[in-house]
Amino acid sequence: MLYFIQQILNGLHSGVLYALLAFGYALTNGILHRTNLAYGALFAFCGQTMILVAVFGYQVLWLTLPATILFGTVVTFIYAALASRLLARSLFEPLANRSPNTIAAATLGVALVLTELSRIAANTHDLWLQPMLAQPVVFAEADGFKATLTVIQLMNCALIVLVLLIGTFALAYSRFGRQWRAVSDDPRAAAMCGTNVRRVFRLSVLGGSLCAALAGVLAALYYGNLGFSAGMIYGLKVLFATAVGGYLSPPRAALGAAAFGLAESLWTGYFPIEWRDAWMFLFLVAVLVLVGAGRDSHRTA
Template sequence: MLYFFQQFLNGLHIGAIYALLAFGYVLINGVLHRTNLAHGAIFAFSGQTMILIAVFGWQVLWMTLPMTLAVAITATFGYAALTGIVLSRNVFEPLAKSSPNAIVVATLGVLLFLTELARISAQTHDFWLPPMLATPVVFAEGDGYKVTLTVMQLLNCALIVAALAASGLAVARTRFGRDLRAVSDDPAAAAMCGIDTSLVFRGAVLLGTLCAALAGILAALYFGNIGFGSGLVFGLKILFVTAVGSYRSPIQAAAGAACFGIAESLWSGYFPIEWREGWIFLFLVVMLVLRFGGQETQQSYRQSL
């Protein structure tokens, strides 16, 4: 039972990272209504950028560790904001009304560009941050086995919950949130009602991009490194998870992604980890087939009546 509890707690941490990614993805999808393959790339790029700047500040500028981390995190958010602005103005807006395949191809190009940019900047070397706030906090103990999470894991979870709560409240209660829902439902009608649809579009993309950047930064601080190809894997997972939920709301997507993270952790604890990705993606594909196949069957049945 204690082993199960340990895997569940581990799943809460990775699930929180997935939740933040899913929240940002659904925000962007709400105004874009297209498959966005660049979201995972922004997550990985942000983590790698933070690590590279921190390494530069430590080794070249001789900064203290807290100072170099503060500079790296601030600069990373700046890069992420610039990426979000460029994407919204130069990629998403011009292609939003075109074929859905155009957005898929364009965001795939963005993913490859960001992945290669990070790899070339690091000269294909893996840089690692030192373990930080790795002191274990004991939740349960018995028969010599301790159920723990590190201080960094707890801090990450707390920051993500706070970010999701603040963002969810902003979407639900503020004027921007009301405008966002209006533009998501019918941008033409929203424009006729005096809403600046372009401003709302760019704001949604920027907020979603910053969510992905925050997830990447927190993941890098905990794991110490993010692989160059991890953006595609994380992006596909979030794409499938949010598609199963039909992009209904950012908070629901975050909750579903958190459950997915717990399930992934439980698999890692009880089954061969080398098969984890394959079975997880197979499960998501089956869920998508059942969901959308069932909808098509019901629609055909109603038409026959």
């Protein structure tokens, strides 16, 4: 029983990371209504940037560990904001009314560029941060087995849940949230009612990019390393996991992604890990088919 509890606890941490990524992805996708294959690469790029800048600050600038982490985090968020500005103005806006495959192909190219930039900056080497806040917090114990989470896992979970609650509240009750829903539903009608559609779109892309940056920073701090090749697999996971909750509702997308993270952790604990991604993707495809069939039958009725 304690082993099962441990897998649930592990799933909570991975689940909230997926939830944050799904929230940010849906924030952009709810306006764009196009597949963005660059989002996972942006997450990995931000995590790698955090590590590279932190290593530079620690080894070259001789900063203390807290100072170098702060330095790396600030630089990462600046890069994420610049990337969101470039993507919104130079890619999403010009291609928004083109074929959906156009943006899919363009963002795939962006993903490859971000991956290569990370690889070149790291000189194809994996750099590691030293373990931080790795003290275990015991939730249950019996017969010498302890179900634990580390301090950094608890801090990550608390921070992400707080960000998701603030984001959900803002979308539900703020002026931006009302404008976001209006533009998501019908951008032309929203523009006729006086909504600055371009501003809402750019803020949505910025918000999604900052979510990816925060997830990248937190993942880098916990794992100590986030490889430049991780972007594609994370991008596919977020793409499919977000679809479970729905692309047009960031809170529901976050819940669906959290459930995916929990299921992934349970698979890791009880089944061969080398088959995990294949079976999880198959499970997601089956869920999406069943959900789509249910929606079609409801419309027919």
